[in-house]
Amino acid sequence: MFQTFDATTRPSDGPPRLAALRARLAEQGLTGFLVPRADRHQGEYVAPCDERLSWLTGFTGSAGFAAVLPEVAGVFIDGRYRVQVKAQVDLAAFTPVPWPETGLADWLIAQAPEGARIGFDPWLHTVKEIAALEKALAARGLALVPVEENPVDAIWPDRPAEPAEPIVAHPLQFAGEESAAKRARLGAELRAEGCGAAVLTLPDSVCWLLNIRGADIARNPIARVNAVLEASGKVDLFCNPAQAAGLDLGADVTVLPRESFAAALAELGGRVRIDPESASQAVASLLSGKAEAVHGADPCLLPKAQKNAAELQGMRDAHLRDAVAMVRFLAWLDDAAQGGTLTEISVVEKLEGFRREANELREISFDTISGAGPNGAIVHYRVTHETNRSVSPGELLLVDSGGQYLDGTTDITRTVTVGPPPEGAAEAFTRVLQGMIAVSRLRWPRGRAGRDLEAVARYPLWLAGQDYDHGTGHGVGAYLSVHEGPARLSRISEIPLEPGMILSNEPGYYREGAWGIRIENLVVVEPAPALAGADDREMLSFETLTWVPIDRHLILPGMLSPGERDWLDSYHAEVWARVGPRVRGEVRDWLRQATAPL
CATH class of the missing domain: 3.40.350.10 (Creatinase/prolidase N-terminal domain)
Structure with missing residues (x-):
C-alpha cells in the first residue's frame, strides 16, 4: 500500500460534527463526552473505523484526546503536536489543551458545570485511566457514565467498516x-x-x-x-x-x-x-x-521487547538492506534538490520507490515525515496535497521514515540542508548530534531505566538553553509495531533496560516557523564490553543498528570533542565498510564523500 496524501478531514468539518455530537449527548442525558484516539485494543495505531478523534476534530496526531462539554471542547495534545493541532482544528470550535501539563480531571473540574455527567465508551479507556479519573471527579461531584453506544459512531454516517484482513x-x-x-x-x-x-x-x-x-x-x-x-x-x-x-x-x-x-x-x-x-x-x-x-x-510485553538471537539478526539484516535504500535516496536528493523543483511529496514517493526496488519491502513502517523548512518543525508532520511545500535552497529538510520487512522493522531520521543552512541551524544540528552520540556511547549499570539515561541526549542543548518536547527514544518491534512498549528513553519510563531491547535514539530541536532537526538511529541493548580497570558490576551499552551517513554540511567540527569526532569518524567508516560494497557508480562515489573523516 503506497502512502497517500489526501487530508481525511478539514478544520471546516469540525463545527457541524461537534454540534451534532452535542445534540446527541443531550438526547442521552449527558453533559459531556470523552473522545480518545484509541480502539478496543489500546494500541497507538488505529484502523480508519476507529479514527473518531480525527473525524470529529480534524487532529490526526498519534496521541491525544478530546473532552466535549456544552460550551467548550478541549483537544489535549502533548509537546509533539502543539504546532500541528493549530493547523488542523477549527480554533473557534476546539481549544488546544497542553497535556500532561494540564490534566483531564483538573480541566473537567474547572470547565464542567456542577453535577455534570461525563460519558465515556468503556471499551476505549483503560482500567487505570478510569480509576484515576473517577476518583478525582467524584470528589467534586462530577460523574463518569459508561455508555453502551458510542455517540460519535451514531453521528458518523460513513464510518468505515472494521478491517478483517487475512492472518x-x-x-x-x-x-x-x-x-x-x-x-x-x-x-x-x-x-x-x-x-x-x-x-x-x-x-x-x-x-x-x-x-x-x-x-x-x-x-x-x-x-x-x-x-x-x-x-x-x-x-x-x-x-x-x-x-x-x-x-x-x-x-x-x-x-x-x-x-x-x-x-x-x-x-x-x-x-x-x-x-x-x-x-x-x-x-x-x-x-x-x-x-x-x-x-x-x-x-508478553517484556519477552517481546527482549529480542532473541534470530530476531536480532533479522533486525540487523533489515537495517542493512534499508541502509542501501536510504543511501541511494540521499545521493539522489543531494543532486536533485539543488534544482529547486522537488516537493515534500516527490521526496516521499522517491524514497518509497527506493525501498520497494529490492522487492523485499512488505510495507513502510509509518507514513513518511517529509518536512521542508517550517514544516520540519512539526514533529509528526504528515504532508498532504494542501500542505505540500517545495524543497527550496537555503532550507532544511527533515525526513523520518522506515520499512517493514519480513525479518525486521526500521525507523530512521535524517535532516539535510539544501544549499547553505539557515542561520543557527548548524549550531543546533551539531548539539543534536552531540546528544545522539552521547546516547550511542553510553555505558550504564544494569537495572537503570530510560528515565535515568535520556538526559544525556539533552545536555548539549540544555547548555544552550534549548530542548525538545518529545521523548528521546521508543521501543521498536521485530516485524511488528514501529512504536513498541514498555521500554523507552523517556523521563517517565521506569522499565529497566535489558539486553535485546531495541530503541530509537532520536534527539531533536525545532524552531517554529523556520525549521526542524532530528537525527535518529536504532540501537539494541547489549552487555557492555569489558574495560581494563573497571569494577565487577554488570554494565550494559548499545549496539548501533542503523548505518546511514549524517549530513556533514550541517556539522560544526569545532563544537565536537575529540571523543565525539572519533565516534563520528568511526561510525562513518563503518557505514562505508557495510554499505559501500552494496552500491555502485555515482551512489558509491557520493557515499565515499559522505563518509569521509571530518
Missing part, C-alpha cells in the same frame, strides 16, 4: 521460538502467581505469542485480535474466523468469533490477570461477575 503465520526462522514454547513459558508464570488465565488485548502481544502477523492496521503487520491465555498454555483467539482460514495454530489454540469475546470474559472464573494500563474498563467490568481480576503487566 498469516510468521516464519520460525524470523520468530526464533515456537509459539508452544512461548505459551508454556508464560503459562508457568501465571501458575506461579496463582492465576488461571491472562486476558491479552494488545494485538502485537497476541501476534508475537502465536507467531502470526496481519494487516488490519496500516503500516503495522498486526491483526486486531484479542486472546485469553490459560495457565496450561492453551489460548482462545478472538477474531473474524475468515481471517484465520487455512491457518494451522495447533490443537491448543482455539479460534473463536470476535463478537464472542465479551461473553467469554463474563464466563471466566478464578484469578485472571489483566493489565490495567492496556486492558479496557469494559474488560474489567465483564470479569467482575465470576472472576477475580488480578492487576499485572501483560505477560
Whole structure:
C-alpha cells in the first residue's frame, strides 16, 4: 500500500460534527463526552473505523484526546503536536489543551458545570485511566457514565467498516521460538502467581505469542485480535474466523468469533490477570461477575521487547538492506534538490520507490515525515496535497521514515540542508548530534531505566538553553509495531533496560516557523564490553543498528570533542565498510564523500 496524501478531514468539518455530537449527548442525558484516539485494543495505531478523534476534530496526531462539554471542547495534545493541532482544528470550535501539563480531571473540574455527567465508551479507556479519573471527579461531584453506544459512531454516517484482513503465520526462522514454547513459558508464570488465565488485548502481544502477523492496521503487520491465555498454555483467539482460514495454530489454540469475546470474559472464573494500563474498563467490568481480576503487566510485553538471537539478526539484516535504500535516496536528493523543483511529496514517493526496488519491502513502517523548512518543525508532520511545500535552497529538510520487512522493522531520521543552512541551524544540528552520540556511547549499570539515561541526549542543548518536547527514544518491534512498549528513553519510563531491547535514539530541536532537526538511529541493548580497570558490576551499552551517513554540511567540527569526532569518524567508516560494497557508480562515489573523516 503506497502512502497517500489526501487530508481525511478539514478544520471546516469540525463545527457541524461537534454540534451534532452535542445534540446527541443531550438526547442521552449527558453533559459531556470523552473522545480518545484509541480502539478496543489500546494500541497507538488505529484502523480508519476507529479514527473518531480525527473525524470529529480534524487532529490526526498519534496521541491525544478530546473532552466535549456544552460550551467548550478541549483537544489535549502533548509537546509533539502543539504546532500541528493549530493547523488542523477549527480554533473557534476546539481549544488546544497542553497535556500532561494540564490534566483531564483538573480541566473537567474547572470547565464542567456542577453535577455534570461525563460519558465515556468503556471499551476505549483503560482500567487505570478510569480509576484515576473517577476518583478525582467524584470528589467534586462530577460523574463518569459508561455508555453502551458510542455517540460519535451514531453521528458518523460513513464510518468505515472494521478491517478483517487475512492472518498469516510468521516464519520460525524470523520468530526464533515456537509459539508452544512461548505459551508454556508464560503459562508457568501465571501458575506461579496463582492465576488461571491472562486476558491479552494488545494485538502485537497476541501476534508475537502465536507467531502470526496481519494487516488490519496500516503500516503495522498486526491483526486486531484479542486472546485469553490459560495457565496450561492453551489460548482462545478472538477474531473474524475468515481471517484465520487455512491457518494451522495447533490443537491448543482455539479460534473463536470476535463478537464472542465479551461473553467469554463474563464466563471466566478464578484469578485472571489483566493489565490495567492496556486492558479496557469494559474488560474489567465483564470479569467482575465470576472472576477475580488480578492487576499485572501483560505477560508478553517484556519477552517481546527482549529480542532473541534470530530476531536480532533479522533486525540487523533489515537495517542493512534499508541502509542501501536510504543511501541511494540521499545521493539522489543531494543532486536533485539543488534544482529547486522537488516537493515534500516527490521526496516521499522517491524514497518509497527506493525501498520497494529490492522487492523485499512488505510495507513502510509509518507514513513518511517529509518536512521542508517550517514544516520540519512539526514533529509528526504528515504532508498532504494542501500542505505540500517545495524543497527550496537555503532550507532544511527533515525526513523520518522506515520499512517493514519480513525479518525486521526500521525507523530512521535524517535532516539535510539544501544549499547553505539557515542561520543557527548548524549550531543546533551539531548539539543534536552531540546528544545522539552521547546516547550511542553510553555505558550504564544494569537495572537503570530510560528515565535515568535520556538526559544525556539533552545536555548539549540544555547548555544552550534549548530542548525538545518529545521523548528521546521508543521501543521498536521485530516485524511488528514501529512504536513498541514498555521500554523507552523517556523521563517517565521506569522499565529497566535489558539486553535485546531495541530503541530509537532520536534527539531533536525545532524552531517554529523556520525549521526542524532530528537525527535518529536504532540501537539494541547489549552487555557492555569489558574495560581494563573497571569494577565487577554488570554494565550494559548499545549496539548501533542503523548505518546511514549524517549530513556533514550541517556539522560544526569545532563544537565536537575529540571523543565525539572519533565516534563520528568511526561510525562513518563503518557505514562505508557495510554499505559501500552494496552500491555502485555515482551512489558509491557520493557515499565515499559522505563518509569521509571530518
